[in-house]
Amino acid sequence: MTARPVPHAHTVRSRRAPRLTVLASLVALGAVVLTGCSEDAEEPAGTGEPVVVKVTLTDDTISPVGEVVKVKPGEPVSVEITADHAGELHVHSNPEQSLAFEDGTVTREVTIDTPGSVDVESHDPATTVFRLQVQ
Numbered sequence: 001m002t003a004r005p006v007p008h009a010h011t012v013r014s015r016r017a018p019r020l021t022v023l024a025s026l027v028a029l030g031a032v033v034l035t036g037c038s039e040d041a042e043e044p045a046g047t048g049e050p051v052v053v054k055v056t057l058t059d060d061t062i063s064p065v066g067e068v069v070k071v072k073p074g075e076p077v078s079v080e081i082t083a084d085h086a087g088e089l090h091v092h093s094n095p096e097q098s099l100a101f102e103d104g105t106v107t108r109e110v111t112i113d114t115p116g117s118v119d120v121e122s123h124d125p126a127t128t129v130f131r132l133q134v135q
């Protein structure tokens, strides 16, 4: 009976400490994220700036090939397609989508609402141009 108040007091103390630690790490994390944003202006990370993927398709060149692009669910992605012929890119989302392009430069928007990986392919020739990693 006499020993009970001591462990109880310890419990109260140890419950308070982790909370303060979590708060401190959140503040530290916030500082890191803010610093990262101002230094890495070229890499939008869901901060309201649109994600832009530039694609070039000519008769013998496709660029990029297999590039991984990270986006958040529901975040619009602008795909800027420059080509010397008409065609379409195939978006392996559910339901599937296609991005039609023509000779010249067009911009098509894709938004994926469900987390996961979505390949964007050229079928002629068969190439994964880029992969949207939605998370």
Ligand SMILES: [Cu+2]
Pocket: 090, 091, 092, 121, 123
């Ligand atoms: Cu396909």
